[in-house]
Amino acid sequence: MPQKLPAAEIGILIYPDAQLGAVHGLTDLFTIANRMARDRLGADAPWIRVTHWRDAGSAIERVFETEPGESEPDFVILPPAVTAPITQAEAKPFTDWLRERRERGSTLCSVCAGAFLLAETGAMAGRSVTTHWFFADDFARRFPDVRLETDKLVIDDGDLITAGGIMAWTDLGLKLVDRLLGSTVMLATAHFLLVDPPGREQRYYSAFSPRLAHGDEAILKVQHWLQATGAHGATLAAMAAQARLEERTFLRRFRAATGMKPTEYCQHLRIGRARELLETTHGTVERIAFEVGYEDASAFRKLFQRVVGLTPREFRQRFNAGAEAA
Structure with a gap:
């Protein structure tokens, strides 16, 4: 030196x-x-x-x-x-x-x-x-x-x-x-x-890891329901009904418990499922978008890139080269 x-x-x-x-x-x-x-x-x-x-x-x-x-x-x-x-x-x-x-x-x-x-x-x-x-x-x-x-x-x-x-x-x-x-x-x-x-x-690389230990049983019930259904049909009215709360009260308590708006929470949950499908299956982006609840594949691509930082194709190329080749 x-x-x-x-x-x-x-x-x-x-x-x-x-x-x-x-x-x-x-x-x-x-x-x-x-x-x-x-x-x-x-x-x-x-x-x-x-x-x-x-x-x-x-x-x-x-x-x-x-x-x-x-x-x-x-x-x-x-x-x-x-x-x-x-x-x-x-x-x-x-x-x-x-x-x-x-x-x-x-x-x-x-x-x-x-x-x-x-x-x-x-x-x-x-x-x-x-x-x-x-x-x-x-x-x-x-x-x-x-x-x-x-x-x-x-x-x-x-x-x-x-x-x-x-x-x-x-x-x-x-x-x-x-x-x-x-x-x-x-x-x-x-x-x-x-x-x-x-x-x-x-x-x-980070998986969606929602807050669950917040102590609000009504909101936790909704979170379990969203996880089980993949957030399909998760309208505000449906979520509030699951919690047995008025919509305004549900919105306030959901954000306080999870740190997210219900729509944002559902988006992250669906994108998390899409990541899994892109990593482990050969399905097209359009099919995966539909499976996780998005009929408009173009809107799904934009949301995926905003949340993950990569397009669905770039994500698959990085994490599932075999699926991309197929």
């Missing part, structure tokens, strides 16, 4: 139950990016120094470095958790250190459930962020002052960068390589690793 100063130091924080696979994977990704930069630009190529940080009891200390040095991390990454997100009590040893890094100019980054630790610092208040869609409800309850956008896989908001899925550390890593070493090096690194360059969206 050249003796000149690195383009940046990226520190990776190892907190309780952090996914070590992501810690080491990110380290390898930046090491590969350095090599790609050197191969293309020679000895004067910019490079990234990687450090690991851990709670040593009395302080957060550097426990690993790819090259010796005493610089402050320009970026701090909070990797995914192996299972559940960090609790408020577990986060306490790290929040002051993270706030201090931010005050000194570090860009704070999180992947998946790492967003919970980042949010405990208060840095996310009023900001747009993402985390894994599976944790969206828990995150919203713990941090109601944060704008959560789980449709997006990566949100680069300048001094805060958040990535959604548990494997989105590759997307975050490539985004940082793009910012620090340039797009040519980023694309070469992505090609070497055989991963897609940044630009994917989490909603391509």
Whole structure:
């Protein structure tokens, strides 16, 4: 490695139950990016120094470095958790250190459930962020002052960068390589690793996961009915009748319980069924549209693209190549 100063130091924080696979994977990704930069630009190529940080009891200390040095991390990454997100009590040893890094100019980054630790610092208040869609409800309850956008896989908001899925550390890593070493090096690194360059969206992969533990028995009854019928014949009058509520009362309670309007809820349920059929069957888009309750295939295509981010054909090509070929 050249003796000149690195383009940046990226520190990776190892907190309780952090996914070590992501810690080491990110380290390898930046090491590969350095090599790609050197191969293309020679000895004067910019490079990234990687450090690991851990709670040593009395302080957060550097426990690993790819090259010796005493610089402050320009970026701090909070990797995914192996299972559940960090609790408020577990986060306490790290929040002051993270706030201090931010005050000194570090860009704070999180992947998946790492967003919970980042949010405990208060840095996310009023900001747009993402985390894994599976944790969206828990995150919203713990941090109601944060704008959560789980449709997006990566949100680069300048001094805060958040990535959604548990494997989105590759997307975050490539985004940082793009910012620090340039797009040519980023694309070469992505090609070497055989991963897609940044630009994917989490909603391509997330299943519709409705709120059910809201405590409103009348609305839950309607949700079970919608699931059983595939939302066929789900008019406002029919849903209100299932709940045994007046329509205006039903609308208010449904939105309070599920976070969605009934029409929006039914659309997501039908699109979820369409995704399954596109992944597992050879049926035409027109037939699938009809099966899930849409007589106008053109309207179905537009709605599918708005919800999923891909057209039905693009979705099938990505997730069911055998069906597309057939």
